[in-house]
Amino acid sequence: MATSLITREGFERLRNELNELWRVQRPEIVRALSAAAAEGDRSENAEYIYRKKQLRELDRRVRYLSKRLPDLKVVDQQPADPNRIYFGATVELENLGTGVVVRYRIVGPDETDAPTGQISVDSPMARALIKRQVDDEFTVQLPSGAAKFSILDVRYGD
Template sequence: MTAEGYTALDAELKRLKTAERPAVIQAIAEARAHGDLSENAEYHAAKERQSFIEGRVAELEDKIARAQIIDISKLSGKQVKFGATVNLLDEDSGAKAKYKIVGEDESDVKGGKISITSPIARALIGKEEGDVVEVMAPGGPKSYEIVKVKYL
């Protein structure tokens, strides 16, 4: 994962532990004060939220503990690798696209970040500027030319 992705996961973990967890504990306490727990929708909703938060905290702690952070600033070259920002040209439509290849937890297609495990990233890995790659998309095969490879 990139350092940026690690920072985002760490920030989410801290927010869950310092803000979300205390807020849900307070909500449970308030719901308990209302009386009969068997028919108390607020209590059940708060307990469900607490369960979600605790599960997410455990998941984030595990991911952070196993994370391998790759410093993209030390990478270079014209070959596409993890962390590369790749400018592509759709050979069929002429549309331009720009993607950064990141870890699974960091991917955000609308933000221009694609997972290393996505079909387009797998097709790009190991290729160089000027190469044409074929990607099997849901709508059929697509051809992209690699216009530029950068490491930002």
């Protein structure tokens, strides 16, 4: 089961998504579905079939968010030791094999976004980073194989 931690920004983003889906998108889809249903034979009505599918997908996401949001624990304060890596940290790492420098922020699984460097606290990389500090070296098993990294910087906040 996924960790129930989330950053304040991530929580607000999910709450805003739920409000947008429920208050804006759902009424629009229901109106379009009603209009498509009024056109007659529903069995061969592509617009009706498409809108039903769209409504099911939206309702599935609304149900998920409605159940998940109350279970989430917002973490919006720095840890007692800001020199160590914990949830919410932004870390800069150097791959010792390739020399490539990467930056990651450790966030909850509900706000993970690899292209922007937001990695889940449940990921192998984040697990390897937790409780480490600047200048520590560690090895982690990645999909491409084992890689050795050095921690260059640890920051919290913006």
